Amino acid sequence: MPAFSPLEWPVFRQLRSGDVFGRGPAVTSAKTRGIEPRTATADRVVQSVCPFCAVGCGQKVYVKDERVVQIEGDPDSPISRGRLCPKGASSEQLVNNPMRQTAIRYRAPYSTQWQDLDRDTAIDMIADRFLEARRRGWQDRDDEGRLLRRTMGVASLGGATLDNEENYLIKKLFTAAGAIQIENQARI
Structure with a gap:
């Protein structure tokens, strides 16, 4: 010693x-x-927006060897002025969590096993089920003959990790499909 x-x-x-x-x-x-801080050894810094809610806080994402090593508030952001809430500060875990699922998983009805699907198969399955539920729940007119043009077979509950643009497009998609039950976790 x-x-x-x-x-x-x-x-x-x-x-x-x-x-x-x-x-x-x-x-x-x-x-x-x-x-030495992780931010000092980063290869590059990428400006981003926090994905958790509609506030849009600015983030600085520090990348080393093509891996996110740190996320901090962006002091140049007029919205957050360098601050992040606890969820925003922990958003690095969204990409670096070892438990993160990176494959499309499917479990058939009554099955006890999951299976991996390719993207195109999964998209086709979702589209087919969406269209069938929309068709089965479609209401063109009410009992008095008034025009409705809506479906009761489809609803949307968005997540708080979607940004404003994604939520806007989801709202437009479900409204165009005739859904009337459209909600978001961040607003509930």
Whole structure:
């Protein structure tokens, strides 16, 4: 174990360095001074928008070796001015979580096993079911003959990780399809 000099005690470092209030370099240890932040070693910084709600807080995404290593608030953002809520600050976990599903999984009715599907098969299955539910629940007119042109067989519940543009397009899609039950988790 290296010898530790009393002259290296924080109070003596304060007096020697002129850091009278002990809020600067006089109170940092050698170990702390040797630590380098992840943001300093990033290959590049990408400006982004937090995906969690409709506020649109600006983010700085730090990337190293094509992997997100840190996400911080963007001080240039007129909306958040460099701040992020706890959900926004944890959004790095959206892409780096080892439990993140990256394959399309399907479990048939009454099955106990999941199977992987390719994207085109999954999209076709969803489209077929959507159109069939829309057709079965379609109401063209009410009992008094008034025009309705709606479906009661389709509803939408959006998630808070979608941004404004995605929610806008989803709202337009479901409205055009005749759905009237359109809601979003961020508003509930």
